[in-house]
Amino acid sequence: MxxxxxxxxxxxxxxxxxxxxxxxxxxxxxxxxxxxxxxxxxxxxxxxxxxxxxxxxxxxxxxxxxxxxxxxxxxxxxxxxxxxxxxxxxxxxxxxxxxxxxxxxxxxxxxxxxxxxxxxxxxxxxxxxxxxxxxAVLARRQAGIVRSYSRDIVAAGEPRAVFSRTANALETLFQVPVIVMLMSEPLGDFVERRGAIEPREVDIDAARSSLTTGAVSVADVYPFNGSRFDFWPVMTSVGNRAVIGLAFDPEERPPQPGTLVEIIASLLALALDRQHLRTGSDSVADGQGAS
Structure with a gap:
């Protein structure tokens, strides 16, 4: 295992x-x-x-x-x-x-x-x-981390393990505080956090806005002044609503973080879809067994 x-x-x-x-x-x-x-x-x-x-x-x-x-x-x-x-x-x-x-x-x-x-x-x-x-060295290192992450989430047995592996990979890639959430009302079903920054109400609002608009929500930008995370939406084909948040230092923000984050977000969406299909198949099998 x-x-x-x-x-x-x-x-x-x-x-x-x-x-x-x-x-x-x-x-x-x-x-x-x-x-x-x-x-x-x-x-x-x-x-x-x-x-x-x-x-x-x-x-x-x-x-x-x-x-x-x-x-x-x-x-x-x-x-x-x-x-x-x-x-x-x-x-x-x-x-x-x-x-x-x-x-x-x-x-x-x-x-x-x-x-x-x-x-x-x-x-x-x-x-x-x-x-x-x-x-070039950094790109090879990042590619290795992404490959390892893709193998790990395939082997993950439950959604919480998928989110934990995702948070680990993002923290290693960017060396900043990370939050990965599966959103529902009023808070996330799953919240995986790395680093010392706790999400506040304004951060949760920014995350929901990112999911609603399907666009990246940048930290400390109106109407979410005070938000410390950049949020990327993770949209799946089965309706799961997840979001990735990274708390960059404004003085050390990488030039184009979105490319790597979007790759991780796509892999996370595929993993969540796979988890949903697996759960559906198990439910059907249980129903047939009961009948």
Whole structure:
């Protein structure tokens, strides 16, 4: 018999090691900038040491390394910070006159300017490539969760197990508070909740409006000011009325959450229809047995 998956079990479906860069990118902004500055300091120490030991014509390229690393692991902002600091450090420590930002040699001005431009271009290209790679990894992870969810609800023995699996899958996909309800008067028949946010009356009203209109109800939008959930209706062919609610942080709302939610909603609707057909078949079998 199938056991109920917890959100943690869903997270293990893809290889977590493939999300290392994504996890670094989600580090606090201050930490990312501090690490970018630290790498530039290290590059400066290395460049000054090499300059004292040997003659290297393109020593400025040492400062491109922290720019690339910062772009790949920390994002565009920290990478640009490393590019600016690298150009200033090269000017201050390695061009004549030393230990001043004044430049006497026109060739050094061109070298500093070229270092800055190369840093900007490298930063933009590396950051874009990293973001695309992270998006691909995240898409594979989400696809794995959806596949696992589709198998789990097929094996679910009762509606409450279906709703519980649905809530687990949504919490794993979006990492936000979740509510999944089978609506009736005056409250839901089934209410599966994940996270610390309890649905209030305005949230229930917003959920009912979503079911009535068949459209998504966005959080904290008139006439449901104060609602904390975005609601998606789940319409089945047999009249069951379910709704999915997600409480996104306004500052961290994903760009297009609806696509994934609609896939989950469609699978949930199919599962509820299957439960209804199974119940109907059992009722017919019981009636024939009684006769």
């Amino acid at each position: 199938s056991t109920l998956r917890s959100p943690g079990e869903f997270e293990l479906l893809p290889d977590p090691d493939t999300l290392t860069a994504l996890q670094l990118f989600k580090a606090p902004m201050v930490v990312r900038y501090v690490l970018a500055v630290a790498m530039t300091v290290i590059a400066t120490v290395v460049a000054v040491g090499l300059d004292n030991a040997v003659t290297i014509p393109n020593l400025s390229l040492v400062f491109v390394v922290p720019v690339v690393i910062a772009a790949v692991f920390f994002g565009l902002g920290p990478s640009l910070c490393a590019a600016v600091l690298g150009a200033l450090s090269y000017n201050f420590f390695l061009t004549e006159p030393r230990f001043t930002l004044r430049v006497d040699d026109p060739a050094s001005i061109w070298a500093i300017g070229l270092l800055f431009v190369v840093g900007l271009i490298t930063s933009a290209v590396a950051s874009t490539a990293r973001r695309r790679a992270d998006d």
